[in-house]
Amino acid sequence: MAFFRSVSALSRLRSRVGQQSNLANSVRWLQTPSSSNADLYSELKELVPEYQLVARKTLVNSCKRMLYLSTLYFNLYIQIWLQERVKKLKKDHGNVELGKITVDMVLGGMRGMTALVWLGSAVDPDEGIRFRGMSIPECQKKLPGAFPGGEPLPEAVLWLLLTGKIPNKEQVDSLSQELRSRATVPDYAYKAIDALPVSAHPMTQFTTGVMALQVQSEFQKAYEGGIAKARYWEPTYEDTLNLIARLPAIAAYIYRRKYKDGKIIPLDDSLDYGANYAHMLGFDDPEMLEFMRLYISIHSDHEGGNVSSHTAHLVASPLSDPYLAFAAALNGLAGPLHGLANQEVLRWIRSVVAEFGTPKISTEQLADYINKTLSKGQVVPGYGHGVLRQTDPRYTCQREFALKHLPNDPLFQLVSKIKEVVPPILTKLGKVKNPWPNVDAHSGVLLNYYGLTEEKYSVTSRLYYTVLFGVSRSFGVGPQLIWDRALGMPLERPKSVTLEKLEQLCGKSS
Numbered sequence: 281m282a283f284f285r286s287v288s289a290l291s292r293l294r295s296r297v298g299q300q301s302n303l304a305n306s307v308r309w310l311q312t313p314s315s316s317n318a319d320l321y322s323e324l325k326e327l328v329p330e331y332q333l334v335a336r337k338t339l340v341n342s343c344k345r346m347l348y349l350s351t352l353y354f355n356l357y358i359q360i361w362l363q364e365r366v367k368k369l370k371k372d373h374g375n376v377e378l379g380k381i382t383v384d385m386v387l388g389g390m391r392g393m394t395a396l397v398w399l400g401s402a403v404d405p406d407e408g409i410r411f412r413g414m415s416i417p418e419c420q421k422k423l424p425g426a427f428p429g430g431e432p433l434p435e436a437v438l439w440l441l442l443t444g445k446i447p448n449k450e451q452v453d454s455l456s457q458e459l460r461s462r463a464t465v466p467d468y469a470y471k472a473i474d475a476l477p478v479s480a481h482p483m484t485q486f487t488t489g490v491m492a493l494q495v496q497s498e499f500q501k502a503y504e505g506g507i508a509k510a511r512y513w514e515p516t517y518e519d520t521l522n523l524i525a526r527l528p529a530i531a532a533y534i535y536r537r538k539y540k541d542g543k544i545i546p547l548d549d550s551l552d553y554g555a556n557y558a559h560m561l562g563f564d565d566p567e568m569l570e571f572m573r574l575y576i577s578i579h580s581d582h583e584g585g586n587v588s589s590h591t592a593h594l595v596a597s598p599l600s601d602p603y604l605a606f607a608a609a610l611n612g613l614a615g616p617l618h619g620l621a622n623q624e625v626l627r628w629i630r631s632v633v634a635e636f637g638t639p640k641i642s643t644e645q646l647a648d649y650i651n652k653t654l655s656k657g658q659v660v661p662g663y664g665h666g667v668l669r670q671t672d673p674r675y676t677c678q679r680e681f682a683l684k685h686l687p688n689d690p691l692f693q694l695v696s697k698i699k700e701v702v703p704p705i706l707t708k709l710g711k712v713k714n715p716w717p718n719v720d721a722h723s724g725v726l727l728n729y730y731g732l733t734e735e736k737y738s739v740t741s742r743l744y745y746t747v748l749f750g751v752s753r754s755f756g757v758g759p760q761l762i763w764d765r766a767l768g769m770p771l772e773r774p775k776s777v778t779l780e781k782l783e784q785l786c787g788k789s790s
């Protein structure tokens with residue numbers, strides 16, 4: 281409610297200064313104390329207590345932020361008419377068939393079965409991901425960066441995924457500021473992580489931290505207070521923004537606890553989300569900050585059927601709040617065939633180097649090592665995909681970043697060689713549907729180059745990389761959870777059959 285009162289006060293501010301006046305003039309007017317603006321000043325001051333007002337200038341900044349943010353909220357609000365579209369689809373076309381369900385699908389992890397609605401993004405098997413219809417190169421061109429020509433800011437991706445609209449730089453900056461203002465992590469969340477041994481996998485520590493944050497769920501409180509169904513999306517929005525805002529502090533703490541001195545580096549109020557996360561991890565090289573922005577942006581979303589996103593959507597469907605849903609998603613992401621593959625790729629690359637004593641190896645040596653991996657019944661991590669049938673564009677854009685910034689890095693050169701040698705070998709197996717590299721084939725060497733790795737290598741190393749993936753995934757999962765509630769999506773409950781029943785159905789059909 282405070283939000284709507286703020287928006288209304290802000291629009292009165294605009295009309296007081298003059299309808300034609302722009303934001304800058306309105307702000308200047310409010311900034312100059314006078315009897316004609318004192319009442320509005322005190323009203324606005326009362327409405328933004330959370331910003332700890334100490335001076336008129338701070339209030340003015342808060343007003344600017346509310347004004348820009350109100351467009352985000354407004355965009356969401358007006359799109360609630362999508363509910364009508366959903367109802368109409370169900371009513372008019374509820375019986376339209378979207379395809380057959382085959383035994384292969386039931387026994388094959390439901391590949392190719394259209395079963396979900398996901399607003400933020402879609403994956404084309406050949407072209408890869410599009411965020412609200414925009415490819416990665418288009419996002420790099422059109423979404424605001426930290427500087428002109430910079431990589432897309434994750435906040436810009438969040439805005440896009442949430443509203444379907446491309447934000448301008450001021451809107452993105454207001455969202456950065458909003459996230460920073462929500463970033464305070466309660467002490468008990470750190471304590472919950474501290475209760476685990478330092479040797480616990482970073483993803484186990486991460487999920488524990490997220491579960492501790494759940495104590496603050498606005499959705500849970502609102503539900504207990506009897507909130508009406510039509511308004512479920514509002515506390516879901518609050519939880520989602522709070523969750524996204526608080527993840528870097530939790531995630532950075534885990535890194536510093538496990539691999540560094542355990543000291544918390546506080547958030548820097550002048551930095552955007554990706555840069556702040558890098559800073560809190562202990563990295564301030566501008567190139568690394570830029571890579572973090574790109575990393576979070578490209579890992580944010582990958583339509584709805586991947587394990588982490590689907591898990592979040594499923595777990596939220598009985599009205600579990602966004603923290604519960606996201607913690608579950610992280611547990612799916614922590615599997616080696618999904619997000620943990622980024623850890624496995626680096627471990628595998630290091631095992632290649634350990635085997636030959638150098639990353640500079642011949643094509644024959646590499647082919648032998650790949651065949652050895654396969655002969656042990658293992659997969660080549662970072663290759664293959666459940667939907668993609670070409671090189672993942674997220675791999676390509678990381679490669680472009682590496683070519684620009686670290687072309688001579690020996691591990692990057694090994695990654696390039698692996699891309700030449702693995703696909704023909706996987707193709708020869710005759711069963712691998714996609715022999716090409718996915719997103720995880722590349723990220724580790726970039727992070728390793730910038731120093732984000734554990735000090736000592738051992739064959740049982742538990743690397744941090746999947747936590748970075750997890751933080752990024754909140755940008756895709758969060759908006760969909762808001763839309764799930766806004767669209768009144770139901771509890772998810774597919775039908776299962778016993779093996780006997782399946783055999784019986786097959787017998788009947790043949």
Ligand SMILES: CC(=O)SCCNC(=O)CCNC(=O)[C@H](O)C(C)(C)COP(=O)(O)OP(=O)(O)OC[C@H]1O[C@@H](n2cnc3c(N)ncnc32)[C@H](O)[C@@H]1OP(=O)(O)O
Binds near residue numbers: 617621661662711713
């Ligand atoms: C962010 C992400 O989640 S991207 C994916 C990250 N995961 C990886 O990189 C792990 C390696 N890749 C894989 O295991 C798979 O390609 C997956 C899990 C990503 C996709 O699995 P599927 O859709 O089942 O792939 P597909 O239909 O091609 O699998 C057919 C067969 O090829 C095998 N195969 C697929 N990819 C590979 C690979 N990279 N290395 C060896 N074998 C493979 C499968 O294990 C399966 O073998 P099986 O019939 O003996 O069980």
Ligand SMILES: O=C([O-])CC(=O)C(=O)O
Binds near residue numbers: 582585587
């Ligand atoms: O789409 C998938 O199945 C896996 C993936 O690449 C992702 O979740 O980013």
